[in-house]
Amino acid sequence: MRKLTLALAALALAAPAVTEPALAQNEQFIPALVYRTGPYAPNGIPFANGVADYWTLLNERDGGINGVKIVFEECETGYATDKGVECYERLKGKGPTGAAYFSPLSTGITFALTDKVPGDKIPLLTMGYGRSESRNGAVFPWNFIAVGSYWTAADVAIQHIAKELGGFDKLKGKKISLVYHDSPYGKEPIAALEARAKLNGFDFKAIPVTHPGVEQKSQWLAIRQDRPDYVLLWGWGVMNSTSIKEAAAVGFPREKVIGVWWSGAEPDVTPAGEQSAGYKALMLQHGPGKFAVHADLEKNVVSKGKAAAKEDFAQVLYNRGLINSMIGTEAIRTAMKKYGNKPMTGEQVRWGFENLNLTAARIKELGFEGMLQPLRFSCEDHQGADVARMQQWDGKAWKTISDYYKADDSILAPLVKENAAKYATEKKITARDCSKES
Amino acid sequence: MFYRETGQFKTSYAADMQIFPIRQDRIALWVLLAVAFIGIPLLNAFHIWPFGNEYMLRAILIPFLILSLAAIGLNILTGYCGQLSLGSGAFMAIGAYSAYKFGTGVHIPFGLFDLSIPPLPMLPSILLGALMSAVVGILFGIPSLRIKGLYLAVATLAAQFFFDWVFIRVKWFTNYNSSGSVSAPDLNFFGFVVNAPIERYLLCLIFVAIFALLAKNLVRGNIGRQWMATRDMDIAAELMGIRPLYAKLSAFAISSFIMGVAGALWAFVYLGAWEPLAFSIDRSFQILFMVIIGGLGSILGSFLGAAFILVLPILLDQVPHALGVPISVETVSLLVFIVTGALICWLLIVEPRGFARLWSTGKEKLRLWPYPY
Numbered sequence: 178m179r180k181l182t183l184a185l186a187a188l189a190l191a192a193p194a195v196t197e198p199a200l201a202q203n204e205q206f207i208p209a210l211v212y213r214t215g216p217y218a219p220n221g222i223p224f225a226n227g228v229a230d231y232w233t234l235l236n237e238r239d240g241g242i243n244g245v246k247i248v249f250e251e252c253e254t255g256y257a258t259d260k261g262v263e264c265y266e267r268l269k270g271k272g273p274t275g276a277a278y279f280s281p282l283s284t285g286i287t288f289a290l291t292d293k294v295p296g297d298k299i300p301l302l303t304m305g306y307g308r309s310e311s312r313n314g315a316v317f318p319w320n321f322i323a324v325g326s327y328w329t330a331a332d333v334a335i336q337h338i339a340k341e342l343g344g345f346d347k348l349k350g351k352k353i354s355l356v357y358h359d360s361p362y363g364k365e366p367i368a369a370l371e372a373r374a375k376l377n378g379f380d381f382k383a384i385p386v387t388h389p390g391v392e393q394k395s396q397w398l399a400i401r402q403d404r405p406d407y408v409l410l411w412g413w414g415v416m417n418s419t420s421i422k423e424a425a426a427v428g429f430p431r432e433k434v435i436g437v438w439w440s441g442a443e444p445d446v447t448p449a450g451e452q453s454a455g456y457k458a459l460m461l462q463h464g465p466g467k468f469a470v471h472a473d474l475e476k477n478v479v480s481k482g483k484a485a486a487k488e489d490f491a492q493v494l495y496n497r498g499l500i501n502s503m504i505g506t507e508a509i510r511t512a513m514k515k516y517g518n519k520p521m522t523g524e525q526v527r528w529g530f531e532n533l534n535l536t537a538a539r540i541k542e543l544g545f546e547g548m549l550q551p552l553r554f555s556c557e558d559h560q561g562a563d564v565a566r567m568q569q570w571d572g573k574a575w576k577t578i579s580d581y582y583k584a585d586d587s588i589l590a591p592l593v594k595e596n597a598a599k600y601a602t603e604k605k606i607t608a609r610d611c612s613k614e615s
Numbered sequence: 616m617f618y619r620e621t622g623q624f625k626t627s628y629a630a631d632m633q634i635f636p637i638r639q640d641r642i643a644l645w646v647l648l649a650v651a652f653i654g655i656p657l658l659n660a661f662h663i664w665p666f667g668n669e670y671m672l673r674a675i676l677i678p679f680l681i682l683s684l685a686a687i688g689l690n691i692l693t694g695y696c697g698q699l700s701l702g703s704g705a706f707m708a709i710g711a712y713s714a715y716k717f718g719t720g721v722h723i724p725f726g727l728f729d730l731s732i733p734p735l736p737m738l739p740s741i742l743l744g745a746l747m748s749a750v751v752g753i754l755f756g757i758p759s760l761r762i763k764g765l766y767l768a769v770a771t772l773a774a775q776f777f778f779d780w781v782f783i784r785v786k787w788f789t790n791y792n793s794s795g796s797v798s799a800p801d802l803n804f805f806g807f808v809v810n811a812p813i814e815r816y817l818l819c820l821i822f823v824a825i826f827a828l829l830a831k832n833l834v835r836g837n838i839g840r841q842w843m844a845t846r847d848m849d850i851a852a853e854l855m856g857i858r859p860l861y862a863k864l865s866a867f868a869i870s871s872f873i874m875g876v877a878g879a880l881w882a883f884v885y886l887g888a889w890e891p892l893a894f895s896i897d898r899s900f901q902i903l904f905m906v907i908i909g910g911l912g913s914i915l916g917s918f919l920g921a922a923f924i925l926v927l928p929i930l931l932d933q934v935p936h937a938l939g940v941p942i943s944v945e946t947v948s949l950l951v952f953i954v955t956g957a958l959i960c961w962l963l964i965v966e967p968r969g970f971a972r973l974w975s976t977g978k979e980k981l982r983l984w985p986y987p988y
């Protein structure tokens with residue numbers, strides 16, 4: 178018995194030593210914080226598969242980025258902040274130049290890492306989640322909240338409701354409730370919704386649901402009593418399908434439930450079966466379905482048996498994973514234009530992000546036409562785009578039901594400015610002067 | 616042969632009463648402290664494996680030290696005084712949030728006369744935060760005068776859920792932050808900003824060393840004996856003149872104080888930015904398991920238990936990857952659950968009194984080695 182214990186201990190101690198020299202020099206290391214277990218796994222898995230498959234595609238089809246092979250490693254966070262921090266520490270120094278960027282897919286982990294990345298000089302790509310005020314690149318040089326923030330989402334959702342009702346003036350006196358995951362993630366949109374409520378004169382009520390969200394009977398009973406005109410849903414993982422089931426149980430029309438883009442994928446609606454039909458959700462620009470990039474994936478990755486994806490191929494969250502990796506690797510490519518075709522450090526990748534310009538032509542070239550609108554980061558703007566669409570689940574598939582809405586900057590810009598300034602004073606950060614950046 | 620106190624004569628009361636009466640123990644402790652305070656920083660400075668990289672410090676040693684401290688806190692309450700508590704997470708949270716409030720300035724609008732305290736320096740913030748935790752600990756300890764065992768555990772569970780709720784709902788505690796997540800102010804100690812991993816490690820080490828010494832001295836003194844008497848049989852203890860009110864509430868206070876310090880360190884030094892989920896019921900269970908696995912009623916056990924519960928899963932998680940075994944991360948994380956769970960079961964069957972007991976059995980055997988009878 179003692180020998181066994183000793184052998185285990187020796188093995189454990191020797192383990193880190195074995196890994197160190199394994200990586201070659203001309204390789205770009207990109208870490209992946211994933212959650213393939215736990216209550217959020219149904220949503221974490223397709224995203225992680227998309228992320229991994231796009232990197233595999235670049236390696237298989239192009240031999241990496243400009244000849245620099247991508248090496249990646251996954252670390253299981255289980256959506257827990259402390260485990261995420263451990264994974265971050267484990268992966269940040271790997272590869273010849275360290276981690277290129279991190280995408281934790283968790284608002285809680287994003288908050289914790291936001292304080293750590295400036296010291297380690299690694300950019301944080303949080304596509305469609307994280308701190309909404311991190312759009313302000315002058316205060317948050319290392320955060321890139323690409324494509325859209327929760328405030329964008331909240332604003333677009335209200336715009337869509339106004340359109341359904343027939344104009345912004347019709348919002349007056351209406352009741353809109355928010356059923357949200359009681360965590361930083363779910364609380365983020367409240368500020369923007371309150372600002373909208375004040376402006377458009379609707380009654381706003383926020384109804385929290387405790388993690389992980391499988392128990393929401395009382396919340397939906399309250400909704401039945403209160404009879405709001407619309408319910409916004411800010412859930413994740415099992416919470417989403419539970420909400421839809423509860424809405425059906427209290428007879429709240431699913432057409433009046435609008436989910437955020439993290440509540441609008443296949444794992445959110447399929448468990449509720451027939452009850453989900455009619456449910457609407459925002460799109461982080463893209464939806465499910467196959468596009469040009471999927472043909473390349475099928476040819477170079479799936480047919481070779483190297484795909485991580487199974488039945489989730491071309492689903493909403495899988496496609497989001499693809500876009501996430503595409504934006505990250507394009508930032509690396511942009512950085513290589515300035516620093517040469519070799520593995521980039523986190524600092525160089527940050528420059529790449531800040532100067533990334535995904536034009537419509539470039540998006541088409543990459544095979545993402547129809548999934549993403551042009552996106553351009555700058556020193557002031559770390560979001561790059563603020564448009565979103567609406568989709569509806571017809572019982573079998575997601576159907577796009579609206580054109581692009583643009584979030585109202587006159588409402589969101591002051592919020593971003595105010596909250597970024599608050600963060601800057603709290604953390605004693607002096608904002609960069611963007612007019613002097615090259 | 617080496618571990619034998621033959622020939623060590625105690626010639627003064629001081630020598631008789633010291634913490635470690637055996638010379639070899641004292642030497643071992645000093646060596647351990649020297650390694651922790653001098654060796655590890657030196658290895659880190661010269662980048663020598665295994666302490667040369669940040670990972671070892673930031674992801675293993677710092678959380679290990681902080682959770683050991685929390686385990687010491689719970690051990691005083693559960694291990695020494697016999698009061699089962701499931702509220703460790705809540706007491707840590709109170710320490711963390713109070714320290715955050717003191718560190719960023721307290722403002723209580725009382726209507727006519729506002730109470731305003733300017734932002735305090737870091738050390739007083741942490742200690743005042745811990746004091747708040749102690750006060751709440753006393754409040755939630757009052758039921759312990761009437762109820763015992765599992766019933767008390769349920770009462771402390773109420774503290775856990777209540778404070779989970781408070782820190783999520785009462786926006787005052789998070790300085791009205793829109794997302795409800797707060798981020799720690801600078802770790803400024805008398806003008807010196809603790810930032811590098813090795814500095815953070817040393818900061819935690821200093822706290823842990825001081826409180827471990829304090830706890831060790833408390834439990835072998837008057838008050839510790841009162842706790843243990845209460846634990847072993849409260850009626851007998853009362854008949855011998857021990858006031859249960861004083862014994863139990865002091866255990867609650869000191870235990871919560873130490874857990875409050877641990878909570879503040881966990882939030883400020885390890886996480887940096889946190890939300891109430893960081894101190895959920897899972898944390899309470901984690902610390903309770905550390906105490907049970909490590910050994911109830913042992914300061915050393917708190918460290919061993921923390922190492923087992925925290926570090927073992929992290930190491931197991933990395934074994935397949937390090938050996939180049941191609942299995943997916945989800946399989947690995949499930950395997951880690953299975954292996955850790957099996958090891959806990961095995962350990963509790965082999966030695967229900969935890970690592971501390973194994974340690975003392977080992978010491979007994981070592982005394983006789985190499986000529987056991």
